[in-house]
Amino acid sequence: MVTTRDLRxxxxxxxxxxxxxxxxPTASVVDEAGIDAILVGDSMGNAVLGHDSTLPVTxxxxxxxxxxxxxxxxxxxxxxxxxxLSFGVDEAESVENAGRxxxxxxxxxxxxxxxxxxxxxxxxxxxLGIPVMAHLGLTPQHVNRTGGYRRQxxxxxxxxxxxxxxxxxxxxxxxALVLEHVPANLAAQVTAALxxxxxxxxxxxxxxxxxxxxTDVLGLDDWSPPFSEQYADLRGEMAEAVTAFREEVEDGxxxxxxxxxxEDDVDGVY
Ligand code: KIV
Numbered sequence: 393m394v395t396t397r398d399l400r401x402x403x404x405x406x407x408x409x410x411x412x413x414x415x416x417p418t419a420s421v422v423d424e425a426g427i428d429a430i431l432v433g434d435s436m437g438n439a440v441l442g443h444d445s446t447l448p449v450t451x452x453x454x455x456x457x458x459x460x461x462x463x464x465x466x467x468x469x470x471x472x473x474x475x476x477l478s479f480g481v482d483e484a485e486s487v488e489n490a491g492r493x494x495x496x497x498x499x500x501x502x503x504x505x506x507x508x509x510x511x512x513x514x515x516x517x518x519x520l521g522i523p524v525m526a527h528l529g530l531t532p533q534h535v536n537r538t539g540g541y542r543r544q545x546x547x548x549x550x551x552x553x554x555x556x557x558x559x560x561x562x563x564x565x566x567x568a569l570v571l572e573h574v575p576a577n578l579a580a581q582v583t584a585a586l587x588x589x590x591x592x593x594x595x596x597x598x599x600x601x602x603x604x605x606x607t608d609v610l611g612l613d614d615w616s617p618p619f620s621e622q623y624a625d626l627r628g629e630m631a632e633a634v635t636a637f638r639e640e641v642e643d644g645x646x647x648x649x650x651x652x653x654x655e656d657d658v659d660g661v662y
Contacts (some may be wrong), residue, residue, distance in 0.1 A: 402589055412436075428468060430461055434446040435605050462498035543575070566588060568588055569586065580598035583598055609621070611625040
């Protein structure tokens with residue numbers, strides 16, 4: 393079993409691998425492949441729930457998907473992503489919402505899209521025994537403020553603010569930090585400045601680990617971000633399988649004899 397402590401100790405050492413998963417069969421494949429951490433990301437909004445952003449994803453959806461992933465996972469650390477407005481509005485409610493991910497969905501940790509408003513919450517959750525993975529850089533829950541899914545930390549002021557926030561979250565107890573869509577040289581500096589590991593997505597090669605969205609990796613979507621890598625064409629394979637099924641039903645070759653059974657006793661009931 394991978395623990396938050398194991399990951400903390402991997403900073404600067406063997407690269408950390410993390411992938412998202414949103415259901416049991418995918419989680420079991422990811423887990424058996426030896427991936428260190430499974431993120432039940434609110435990216436499920438775009439990836440599997442048919443939304444065009446992560447904003448509509450609910451706490452109940454993440455909880456239910458996290459529980460499915462946790463049931464299918466033996467070794468990897470399971471991290472539940474806290475959806476838009478489920479944290480940061482009211483402290484007591486944030487603690488309760490995060491706590492339910494551990495108590496009811498069997499998550500090992502939560503991830504918060506972070507900013508100045510999550511430093512104290514990270515401290516509180518960590519003190520209470522709810523491990524927090526922070527997330528800086530591109531934080532898709534803020535798309536309406538940032539005006540798009542753009543690269544972050546691209547000027548010296550923004551880069552300094554990001555480094556400061558990374559330090560603040562480490563000091564508040566975050567066990568790891570996701571860095572999304574930031575310049576590789578900034579990610580390298582943040583990584584060097586922290587003792588806890590950084591896990592990058594679109595943040596270059598010098599973070600302590602890498603995370604990608606599983607539907608991008610598997611080629612399930614017809615679009616994926618430029619910093620991602622497609623390692624399979626499951627959309628193409630699914631289309632072939634579904635078409636083969638339709639054709640076999642239409643030409644009568646499915647179901648064949650081996651897919652059916654006959655009970656002599658029920659002959660003649662009509
Ligand atoms: O929701 C998600 O999948 C994420 C990753 C892209 C880090 O936040």
